[in-house]
Amino acid sequence: MSLFALNLLIAVGWGAVSGSFAAIDLLLGYAGGFVALWLTRPLFGPSPYFRRTFGAIGLVVFFLYELVRSSIAVVWDVVTPEIHSRPRMVRMPLDCTDETQIMLTANVISLTPGTLTVDVSPDQRELVIHAMFAEDPDEVVHDLKRGLERRVMEALR
Helix, strand or coil, X not given: CCHHHHHHHHHHHHHHHHCCCCHXXXXXXXXXXXXXXXXXXXXXXXXXXXXXXXXXXXXXXXXXXXXXXXXXXXXXXXXXXXXXXXXXXXXXXCCCCCHXXXXXXXXXXXXXXXXXXXXXXXXXXXXXXXXXXXXXXXXXXXXHHHHHHHHHHHHHC
């Protein structure tokens, strides 16, 4: 049985023991099960489960931070009389090779206000992105690669 399935089983068991299957109770059961599995990880041998879970948490936290930061930048540009945006199309070479990683990277970029993934090259080696604040296109690509793409790869590898 995979550690993820075991962790879900522990969460459901916690819900049964506590008498409530509310989302918060299942989340607490999952977190408690994760800690228990992490403490007993030598019993299960090497597994990418813990690294992926921490990577997924890092991706969600980073995405929420970028969502707030970029929302404020877009709103500020809209409500102030001076135009701060410098929109451009940029090409971002991809380090991810898996289709799932490419899809998640493209979608997370599109979900962030001020950026939109327009296309994926036919060979799936680069994304074409419209960036609202791209005064320096190289900096935009560097920030996306260092931030979103790296965290997507950590969560899925």
